[in-house]
Amino acid sequence: MVQVFCIYPDGTRDDSRPTPALDTIKALTGVQAWHVDAEKYKTDDTLSMFRKRPDYSYEDIFQITPEILETKKIGEEHLHPDGEVRLCLSGGGNVDVRDTEDRWIRLVVSKGDLWSVAPGVFHRFSLGDNEQGTFLRICMGSPCWKAAFRAAVGDSCEERQRYRKIAANGFQF
């Protein structure tokens, strides 16, 4: 089950802020999370909700190791124009997302945890105490896994302009 708490930028826990409830993080961050039976994910109703959407047309399984984390820069703050949907099939890690006030919130994910990150939300991933994580990833159209790194694009890129509109609408899009 996904664990949620506030963190400082260095990843240490920030207890000076109230811990957000899982069902409130969508309004805070644009992230939604569920828990499903990872052994039966092919027939899971929650996952089917994404699969049935006509714009989600591709899925594969990929593994994150310390080496891949380094080479793909997954641990660096980035966004995706189309958001991302992931299901943890084994291992796990930390999904850190920025809230609407640009503060970090951490989701600790493990086997069976399913989450979606809205388009334009800055986020990053780390393995935590896990040696690896295996994930199902679902995306729109042809997979390009396009990521825009905050250090490169800053906060005024086109994706962030769209993000602000989505966030102002409570991440209903």
Ligand SMILES: [Fe+2]
């Ligand atoms: Fe990402």
